[in-house]
Amino acid sequence: MATLLNQNQLQAVAKLFDLLAEPTRLDILQNLKQMALSVGQIVQATHAKQSNISKQLGILHDSGLLKRERQGNQIFYSIADPMIFELCNLVCGKLRKDAESQLALIRSLGKQKL
Numbered sequence: 001m002a003t004l005l006n007q008n009q010l011q012a013v014a015k016l017f018d019l020l021a022e023p024t025r026l027d028i029l030q031n032l033k034q035m036a037l038s039v040g041q042i043v044q045a046t047h048a049k050q051s052n053i054s055k056q057l058g059i060l061h062d063s064g065l066l067k068r069e070r071q072g073n074q075i076f077y078s079i080a081d082p083m084i085f086e087l088c089n090l091v092c093g094k095l096r097k098d099a100e101s102q103l104a105l106i107r108s109l110g111k112q113k114l
Contacts, residue, residue: 019063020087024048024056028077029065029084036069036078 005013020026024046031037031045039057043050057077060066067080079085 016063019059019065020084022056024052025060026088028053028056028060029079029088032066032077032079033085036076038074038076040074042077 027046027048028042031042037045039050039053042057043053046053057066057068061068061077065080065084066077068075068077070076
């Protein structure tokens with residue numbers, strides 16, 4: 001039997017989902033999946049403004065999802081916990097399943113009209 005979460009745990013889970021609710025942050029995570037990138041490389045990959053990327057990188061770093069390393073005058077960001085991609089895969093799987101169900105429903109309605 002699954003253990004129920006206490007209020008502190010529920011707040012932590014909600015905070016993580018809130019953190020991932022920002023598309024730019026998801027884009028950053030996606031671009032860092034294969035390798036560490038500098039701020040400039042992330043700006044180029046996401047086509048977002050540097051000020052927004054810097055803000056989002058700070059939020060992701062402060063949350064513990066990213067780590068950073070200074071190399072000369074550049075800062076490189078990388079994924080601190082690859083577990084985040086398991087969570088994203090679960091969410092994407094749910095969205096795919098929902099889309100497939102909707103498509104099957106639309107197809108069945110289309111066949112009924114024939």
